[in-house]
Every structure is written in structure tokens, then in C-alpha cells.
Amino acid sequence: MVDGVILNGPITDSKAGEKFVEEACKIIMEEIIQKADDVTEKVCEWRAPETLKKLLDLEMRDTGESHQKLLQLCQDVIQYSVKTNHPRFFNQLYAGIDYYSLVARFITEALNPSVYTYEVSPVFLLVEEAVIKKMIEFIGWEEGDGIFNPGGSVSNMYAMNLARYKFCPEIKEKGLSGLPRLVLFTSEECHYSMKKAASFLGIGTENVYFVKTDERGKMIPEELEKQVQRARKEGSAPFLVCATAGTTVLGAFDPLDKIADICEKYDLWLHVDVNSVAWNPHKMLLAGIQCCALLVKDNSGLLKKCYSAKAAYLFQQDKFYDVSYDTGDKSIQCSRRPDAFKFWLMWKALGTTGLEERVNRALALARYLVEEIKKREGFQLLLEPEYANVCFWYIPPSLRKMEDGPEFWQKLHQVAPVVKERMMKKGSMMLGYQPNQGKVNFFRQVVISPQVSREDMDFLLDEIELLAKDL
């Protein structure tokens, strides 16, 4: 005993702990995994925040709860959580369940690794290396480098910082003070992480120049060139173009070839294709939140030069193995999760062909949905989609005879929020809506999961009709 604490043997009852894990796993299997493909289950059991707070016993107390109480809490958590695996969860850019990725995630949670040095994460570092190599091959680059990050937004930040470092390596030590104003370009349809990144990195949101898009949401190359010239005239320092291959709302692909020509002409880094790519396998490939890689064409060690801090306590140079495998210093993180592993196991399980099938099916279902929308009265496409994003309005019966004008659009703007409220409270499905570039609220359906089918597409349209029939 030291200071009244008994030091012999463990304080944890591991047998009881193991039994608790087993019982909880049974609940997880029955209540989440086995119900994932069951359309008779609700997508969500909606409760308003204040009501849900009362239903859940959220308070943390001085003394612990019994296993029985804890298992009940787990049941409650599951019951009131949104079933993002459900075939009718269409609310975000991820959905569905992949059993292989899920197993990989259970393994990493149980092993609890952190990916920075080979000595601590031998398998996961090699897996990350193999996956990044394969992704680079897939993009079509001859060589490259990369790293898995906690989210695509963070990958975009990495790219922005890399481009800046390439533009002026001294910024790492000296910072931006005293330098000309750095300017980057992206389309007005870009992801909001561009603004977050510019702000976080000290560049400033006003130095993100938004380039006009055409009626399909694609960046207009001529407009880009004008903006670059404007920035030069202002005496600022253009350094980066962030293109988008699949915009968040409309699913538009910027014209990469033409943009690449402009980048070459003005010596700008092109993020999302020529110089770097952010790729999130947790979206259409179902690898599970989060699984996001930043890939960089440069293979001269730019990533490491830009990010390294050389912590002596972690990256000792007198280790007995080849320390080039200690890749943690390429990251802004210290502890880092082995997100490449779930993608790897899934890829092993399905093969490239199986992954391709998933994407093909999603795209085919999106096309099916488009054709159905065209056939049905009251549904109106925003535009003919080029990808899996299907954006449309539903015009309820009372508005169909109305004249086109401000009043019509104002009323239509209010339809989607009401339909959304009704579907949430009913729990039948979840589908997102938003306004965009002067267009009033419309629905956005992105087909992601291979567990969905033609029947789910039909249901989606039927259900909107049903929920909005009195509007």
C-alpha cells in the first residue's frame, strides 16, 4: 500500500468487463446491425432537444451505475439515435453499412492504436502506405505521397498549407506577417471548408476569391483567369486554385483540364487534381466516418518538410529500425487513428470490381430517380444531374396553378422545411434540403449506399407526395 492505495493486482474486474462487452455486443448486433436493412424500422425516433434531455439520463454522478442500468442506457442511445445505416437515410453524403469496414473499425477500437511510429503501429502504418500507393495509382499519377486525416475539411487545409509552403517555404518559420496578401481561388459552389481553412490558416476569408460558375455549377475558366489577373493587379500573391470534382449541393465537376492550363500559365498549385487531391472513401465507398485521404503528387518529401516538428521524444533517430517508416511527422496531429485500415479491409473483401459495382449502382439509381421525377406531376428537376446528386423541387397541389413570380417562389421556399419536419416526426425517411445561389429551398437526393434499391427511390417520391398533399 502507498498513500492508502492497494497496489497489488488489478483494480478492474476484467471478467465482469468482458461479460459486459459481450452483452453489449449482442445488443449492437440485434438493434443496429441486423436492423440496418429493415425498411419497416424507423430512420429516427424524433424527440425535440428538451424532451430528449428528459428521456435520457445524461447526468454523470459520483458513483457508477450497474451493468444492467448501463445496458439500458445503451439501448436508449440506440433507440433515439438516427439510423444512418437505414436504406431511407438520404440526409448526408454518407449512408449505408459495410460489414468489412465495420469489422476493421471494431478491431482498431479494441487494439486502440495510434499511428505515428512503426514501433507502436507496425501493421497500420504499412497498411496506410499500401492504401495510399493504391489510391495514387488509381488517380493515375506515377508517384506521390499522402496521409489520412480526420475529415475532408482537414485534408483541404493540408493542401492549402502545402501549396503555401511550396509558394514560400519560409512561411513555416516566419509566418505571414509582412508578406504580400496571399490569395486563393475556388468556385462559388465550393465546400464551406475553404472558408474555414483560409480563416484557420491566417490567410483570411476575404482572400478566398470566389469564381463564378455556369448554370450547372461548374467553375467558369475565363472567370478564373480574370480573378487571377485582378489579384495580380492588386499586388497580392495568387498561389492556389481549389477545384471541386463533385460539388456538395449540385454534384458539379469543375472543368479540370482548362483550370489546369490556367494554373500552369500563372504558376498556381491546383488542389483537386494536378498537385493534390482530397478523397473521402467514407462517402460513396461506405468506409465509415471518418476515412479521408489527402494525396499529393509531389514525391520529394514536401509533406514531411512542410509539417515536421521533429519531436525528440517520439521520433528518435537512434532507433534500431528504419525510421523512414515513422510517418507521424507528416501530420498536424500527434495521436492519429488508423483510418486507412477500414478502407483496406473493405477493398480486400470486395476487390476493385466490387467497389466499382457500388459506384455504378449508385449512379444508375440516380439516373432512375431522375427519370421518375420527370414522369411525375409536381416534381421539377433543378438541372439534369451529371453525378449522383439529384436536386429537385416538389410543387404541392395548391401551388401548381399559381403564376410564376415572387409569391410562387416564396411559397415554394416554405414547402421543403415542412415536408422535412413531417418526415422526421414520422421517421419514414430523412432527406436534405437547402437554398442555393438564389434558388429557393429544394430537395437534394444523393444516392450513396448499395443497400438501396429502385423500391427506395419510388418510396422517396411517394412519401414526399403523401407528406405534402395538403400543402
Next chain:
Amino acid sequence: MVDGVILNGPITDSKAGEKFVEEACKIIMEEIIQKADDVTEKVCEWRAPETLKKLLDLEMRDTGESHQKLLQLCQDVIQYSVKTNHPRFFNQLYAGIDYYSLVARFITEALNPSVYTYEVSPVFLLVEEAVIKKMIEFIGWEEGDGIFNPGGSVSNMYAMNLARYKFCPEIKEKGLSGLPRLVLFTSEECHYSMKKAASFLGIGTENVYFVKTDERGKMIPEELEKQVQRARKEGSAPFLVCATAGTTVLGAFDPLDKIADICEKYDLWLHVDVNSVAWNPHKMLLAGIQCCALLVKDNSGLLKKCYSAKAAYLFQQDKFYDVSYDTGDKSIQCSRRPDAFKFWLMWKALGTTGLEERVNRALALARYLVEEIKKREGFQLLLEPEYANVCFWYIPPSLRKMEDGPEFWQKLHQVAPVVKERMMKKGSMMLGYQPNQGKVNFFRQVVISPQVSREDMDFLLDEIELLAKDL
């Protein structure tokens, strides 16, 4: 059929998938969870990178593998991974296994939530709110705000950016160009994330002024004041002090009260105590990688003002519920994992008392180890620890009669890497070493896990003696 793709029914065989998950869970239970407290198992099955690449079938192919082959791959991954749960894994600042946290992690992996809006993550957002509130109470603040981040390094970046925003809100839009040089202060024993953050945020590593520490590794307040005055004389803009409560190597606590006085005098943000705190429950509290909160004393919405980008497709303002629960815009991430949940379930299970017991036991074990080190020939403490970090040299028999001088220290410097290589290859334990501030390589033992006992401390010392007896 559309474009040759069948759209009726699912393409995934969910029954086969569920069976695969069940079989894999059995392996996880038997090979990881049940072995976690078994000291007769190896901590690692060491293989050099090139050998391990050959042992593992890393390649991703066009066609998928059978379930049988995949289960074997899972076995291999587990076999060659480091067992960070093992009672003799002392290599990092995390260790052990907590069964409740593990269950929470399995639940979130199966539910696959992303924490940004209440509609998608009702339970997990409320849980995060409750946990942050409780952590703020625990620190002793009357109010505050906070967010869970992917790692303590990222939390430190958040704090640095918040301090900068508070200093000059315009930086969010305008960036740092044209502004005076921002300077921050931290001790020379700080975590390396300080440099990473300064570089990433565009401040520059040279604008991190490292303050001298005393012989125990604590920041010297008088030196801090000198540095602040120096920065002012240079015409730069001091804005932040990052103190450390438990340094990475020595476990030193900076004198927070005195530092706070200086911060008040010069109007500087104090990160790690007065204005903000980064707290990682994945370390001594065993919540699992990653579980990291940034807590901010300000309750005027500073976090949201500083970070928001107001994406219209996600944070619609015409939702039917109270959108103040959509807290995702406080983050630099878009997708975000519900890391608060594992800490919450663990806290519910153990109670505050149970968490306290864990910390007390770790500290008592560290003190026991210190006393044993003092008793044994050849072991030498670097300094009397004030926390759970026990730093010591082992002087092997051949060096014990040597005169103190450069040759002695040079030889001693080489001891730890050899002992480390031997323990890794034997798989008996894992313990870190590093040089620090002119001191040659020494071992650093940090007692973290409640699954370890006096016997493991004795083993640690016996094993070093055994491995180094011929040196």
C-alpha cells in the same frame, strides 16, 4: 435495369455480412479483449518493416477475398499489432483497456454518426453538451464552452486561433498579411504541437518564444516576463501564453498562478487554465484514442464566432427545431466523430469516484516505482517526479565504475536504444526513451492504466536489469 445495372433489391448479402461480423467479433473478443490482462502474452510480435510486408498480404486486387481468407487477415493484423492494452505497454501516454468506453466505441462505429446537426446526431450532441458542462464544472469555472477535437494537438491549435481571434477579430476575414508579427510564449518543455500549430496557423515557428524552465522542467515566470518585454520592444504583438500542466517528458506543471498574473498584466490569453484548457481523457482516464476536449472559459459565443462559416446546405436557419443545438459550426471539421460519448458512458459506469480511484492508483504506483528505483543499484532518477512521469537512467554493470565525464555520458546515451531493441524483439514490454535538454537518453515510465500493479513495476525494473546485464 438502367445501363446494365439491376436496381431491384439490395446488392449486398446482409445475412452473410452479419455472419462475418459475428465471426470477427468472436476473434476480437478472444484475441484482443480477453488477452488484454494476460501478462504471459507478448506486448508485440516484432517484425522489421520489410519482413512484415512479406508476412501480410497487403495488396488490394481486382477481385475480393473469401470470408475465410479475410478472417485470417484479421488474425494476422491482430497478431502483428502492438497490444496497447497489455499491462506492460508503457510506451506512450495512453495504455490499458476500459470496457465501457470500448462498448461506447462499438456503438458509435455501428451507428456511424457525424456530429454537426441535431437532426442527424440528437443523442450525441446532447451527450457532448452534458460532458463539456461537467468538465467545465470540474475545472472550477462558473461557465464556459467547448468542443471535442481529433487530438490534443488540434485542441491546442483551436486555442491558439481563438486567442488570435480575441486579440484581433478581423484576422478571420483579413488574414495576417500587413499585421504586426504575432508572438506567443510557451516553455521549452512544451509539447511539439505548439510549433506545428504556429506553423499551420501562419504565425510561424520563429514567433513561438520558448521560455526557459527550471531544473524540474517548469516555466520560469521571470523569464516569461522578460520574453514578453523583449517581444514588445521588437514591435511585435504578444497575444498568448501556452502553459503546460504535465509536460510530455518530465510531467512538470508550470506555475499557473504566477503565469496568470503576468498574462493579466500584459493582457495575454492564457491557454491551459485561465482562458482555455485542452484535456485529453484518452490518456490517464483510458477513454480510448481519440477523446480530446478544448474547453473555453468565454461563454459569449466566441468559439462559434471564430469558427463559423454558416454553410447553407447544412445549417439551415428555417429548421423546425431550435437550431442552437446544431453546434457543428464551432468546429474546423465538417464530419466529426462523437468522441464525448465514450467518455460519458465510462463516467456513468465508474462515477467520478471511480475515475478518481484510477488516477490515485496511477500516482501511487508511480511513487512506488520511484522508491524501488532508489533502492536498486544501477538505477538513477533524473529528478524527483511530481506526477506520474518517472524518468530514470539505467547504468549497466560495465559503466558503474567509470568516471563521470563525456565518455561516460556518451556510453550511457547508447544504453537505452539497445535495451529498447531487446525488449521489442523479446516482446516482454514496451517502454519509451529519449534525450531531453542536454540530458542523454533516459527511460520515461508513465503509469497510466489501472490494470497495472506493483508486480508490473517490479517486472519493469527486473527486465531492464536482465536485458542490460551484459552492457
